[in-house]
Amino acid sequence: MHIWLDAVVKLGKSAEEIRRKREEWISQGKDKLLLGRCKSAQRFGIIGAVPQRVFWLIETEDEGAPRLISEHFGDVWEIKAYKVNPQSIGEVLKET
Numbered sequence: 001m002h003i004w005l006d007a008v009v010k011l012g013k014s015a016e017e018i019r020r021k022r023e024e025w026i027s028q029g030k031d032k033l034l035l036g037r038c039k040s041a042q043r044f045g046i047i048g049a050v051p052q053r054v055f056w057l058i059e060t061e062d063e064g065a066p067r068l069i070s071e072h073f074g075d076v077w078e079i080k081a082y083k084v085n086p087q088s089i090g091e092v093l094k095e096t
Contacts, residue, residue, distance in 0.1 A: 007079045
């Protein structure tokens with residue numbers, strides 16, 4: 001299954017607070033824990049977005065894997081998760 005996380009920085013949160021949360025994530029080994037529970041995990045930052053906005057695309061069979069991100073970063077990011085179905089343009093055209 002694929003899960004799309006949409007994250008927007010909460011109002012009033014500073015770049016320093018975000019940086020600290022990232023450092024905690026790595027020092028606590030959560031990056032390795034997430035990758036161990038996922039086939040893949042990619043982060044995409046929206047260039048120039050104000051407030052800052054990122055997306056994660058996770059491929060996993062572990063439905064709890066996205067909670068690692070939302071629980072750790074939830075105090076500085078507003079995070080929404082969606083199950084998604086990746087399709088090529090060709091697949092979409094066949095459906096219509």
